[in-house]
Amino acid sequence: MTEEELQGLIKQRKTLELTDEERKKQKGSFIDLPCGNTHYEIKGEGEACVLVHGYATPYYIFDKVFDCLVANGYRVLRYDLLGRGLSERVKTDYTPELFAKQLAEISDKFFPGEPFHLIGTSMGGSVTTAFCAAHPGRAKTLTLLAPAGMDNFEPPFWMKLVSAPVLGNALFSIIGSKILLKRCAAELCVCPQEERDYYTREFAVSVKYKGMEACTLSSLRSTILKTDRTTANYKTVAAQSLPMLVIWGENDKTMPIYQLPRMKEVCPHAEYHVFDGSGHTFLFDEGERTMAIVLPFLKKHPITKGE
Numbered sequence: 001m002t003e004e005e006l007q008g009l010i011k012q013r014k015t016l017e018l019t020d021e022e023r024k025k026q027k028g029s030f031i032d033l034p035c036g037n038t039h040y041e042i043k044g045e046g047e048a049c050v051l052v053h054g055y056a057t058p059y060y061i062f063d064k065v066f067d068c069l070v071a072n073g074y075r076v077l078r079y080d081l082l083g084r085g086l087s088e089r090v091k092t093d094y095t096p097e098l099f100a101k102q103l104a105e106i107s108d109k110f111f112p113g114e115p116f117h118l119i120g121t122s123m124g125g126s127v128t129t130a131f132c133a134a135h136p137g138r139a140k141t142l143t144l145l146a147p148a149g150m151d152n153f154e155p156p157f158w159m160k161l162v163s164a165p166v167l168g169n170a171l172f173s174i175i176g177s178k179i180l181l182k183r184c185a186a187e188l189c190v191c192p193q194e195e196r197d198y199y200t201r202e203f204a205v206s207v208k209y210k211g212m213e214a215c216t217l218s219s220l221r222s223t224i225l226k227t228d229r230t231t232a233n234y235k236t237v238a239a240q241s242l243p244m245l246v247i248w249g250e251n252d253k254t255m256p257i258y259q260l261p262r263m264k265e266v267c268p269h270a271e272y273h274v275f276d277g278s279g280h281t282f283l284f285d286e287g288e289r290t291m292a293i294v295l296p297f298l299k300k301h302p303i304t305k306g307e
Contacts, residue, residue, distance in 0.1 A: 010181060012204065028041045033105040044070035054121050060199075063284065069295075079102075089214070094215055096129075097134075100134055115138065116303070119144075122148050137240075141245070146254070151228050172214075189282075244269065247275065251278060
């Protein structure tokens with residue numbers, strides 16, 4: 001991607017309202033849930049699987065995971081969390097409970113009364129554990145890819161800065177989406193340049209629409225930095241003996257791997273894998289490597305008829 005193209009994408013941020021007319025121009029489908037209008041894609045046949053993305057990057061981060069699961073006989077649902085991607089920018093606090101409510105509502109629409117495999121990445125770990133804590137028995141398995149939420153997480157300086165009530169609002173309003181866009185592909189380590197460019201262009205679609213900055217800032221304050229609350233949810237889920245798989249990238253700069261020993265204390269029964277040399281977004285960067293671990297785990301815990 002040329003610097004000229006990147007600057008053009010940056011200039012387009014916050015220029016549009018996310019209206020029904022705009023939604024018609026985009027890929028994917030939309031559903032009105034009680035918590036807000038949600039952008040989603042569902043495809044395939046077989047055991048149900050739901051994918052939950054993280055803090056800022058919308059559901060396309062699961063492109064390779066989604067395609068692999070469908071090809072291997074799963075019915076897969078992915079969707080944009082409220083406030084990012086093409087989902088509604090609702091005016092509320094973006095807490096784990098809000099995201100768990102969205103997950104409950106959309107899974108009830110497509111898999112009513114059915115168990116499903118649940119996969120979350122980054123902040124999606126906070127979302128999925130809040131859901132599992134509130135709805136025990138609903139998920140058959142829980143797979144966590146570079147998850148957020150451990151209470152030993154040390155926020156970097158920029159997170160502390162923007163978490164300040166007045167100063168943080170002003171700073172994030174001015175530069176939040178610009179920084180997110182410029183750095184969205186920063187932890188892709190091995191994928192070819194054309195995939196990095198695609199990743200950035202797709203991210204640019206969501207930042208065109210007004211309101212994302214306020215929503216991601218609220219998510220930072222009310223979910224990412226509320227690690228005590230999320231760790232408590234991890235403990236609750238661990239007590240359910242839900243089959244869990246955790247994969248972490250050794251060189252993760254967003255959710256650093258120093259949190260892994262603490263997670264092993266909180267969830268001692270989980271299956272753990274570390275990818276040498278990988279960054280935070282290995283699920284997109286190294287889809288084949290990721291699915292070589294995920295698929296056998298899911299097949300080891302099939303959803304049986306009548307569950």
